[in-house]
Amino acid sequence: MSEVPTVTLRARTEADRDVLYSIASDLSTWEERDPSAPGPVPRQRYDAQANASATSYRDDVFFVIDVDGRPAGSATLFAFDTLARHAEAGISLADGFRGRGVGTEALRQLVDFGFTRRNLRRIHLQAIASNAGALRAYAKVGFVEEGRRRQHAWVRGGYEDVVLMGLLRDER
Numbered sequence: 115m116s117e118v119p120t121v122t123l124r125a126r127t128e129a130d131r132d133v134l135y136s137i138a139s140d141l142s143t144w145e146e147r148d149p150s151a152p153g154p155v156p157r158q159r160y161d162a163q164a165n166a167s168a169t170s171y172r173d174d175v176f177f178v179i180d181v182d183g184r185p186a187g188s189a190t191l192f193a194f195d196t197l198a199r200h201a202e203a204g205i206s207l208a209d210g211f212r213g214r215g216v217g218t219e220a221l222r223q224l225v226d227f228g229f230t231r232r233n234l235r236r237i238h239l240q241a242i243a244s245n246a247g248a249l250r251a252y253a254k255v256g257f258v259e260e261g262r263r264r265q266h267a268w269v270r271g272g273y274e275d276v277v278l279m280g281l282l283r284d285e286r
Contacts, residue, residue, distance in 0.1 A: 119181045120181065120182050121179060121180070121181055121216055121219040121223070122180045122223070123179060123189055123220060123223050123227070124177060124178055124180050125177070125178065126164075126176060129185070130185040133184075134164070137188070137207070139160065140209070141153075143206075145242055146242060147206045149267065173194040174191065174192040174194075175191040176188060177190070177220075179207065179220040187207035187211060187216075187220070188205070188206050189205045189221065189224040191232065191234075191237070192204065200235060200237065200238065201228060201234055201238075202237070202238055203221065203224055203228070205217055205221055217247075217248070217251045218251040221251060221252065221255045225255060225256075229283045234283065235283050236280060236281070236283070237257075237280070237281050238278065238280040239278075239279050239280075241279070242267050242275070242277070243274050243275040243277050244274055249279075252279050255281070256285055258279060258280065258281070260279060260280045262275045262276065262277055262278065263275065
């Protein structure tokens, strides 16, 4: 296996917009990233949403995954519960950055940020059962399967289970 490139998490810049749009509009990986019904994403609509989220005061934390100085994807903490101290994690990578350990390292950094900087007690995520690469990466970081929503997602013509995973601060 080749060496993992240098992966960092950083704030989004205008220069990242094309790569992030290419991920958001990629129909071939839609179900791995988004629970909503797949469909084309017009650039104008994407830009309007990106502008709105950039000026939002919500608690969501959005990082660009940077690989050797190039934008490679996004890593997000969202759906914060400030009383119970937990949030959901999401990660997406552009084509060409998958299968190289980039997502695993980005998720490690996101988890560290969540536990250390946001004082979370628990981080959870979900993935469709056929996304074996993502499930392996999540397990490498320490996430454990907590349950399944059986036949919960419609994916490319068939129903699939959604795997629920979680990680507690004292388990890492």
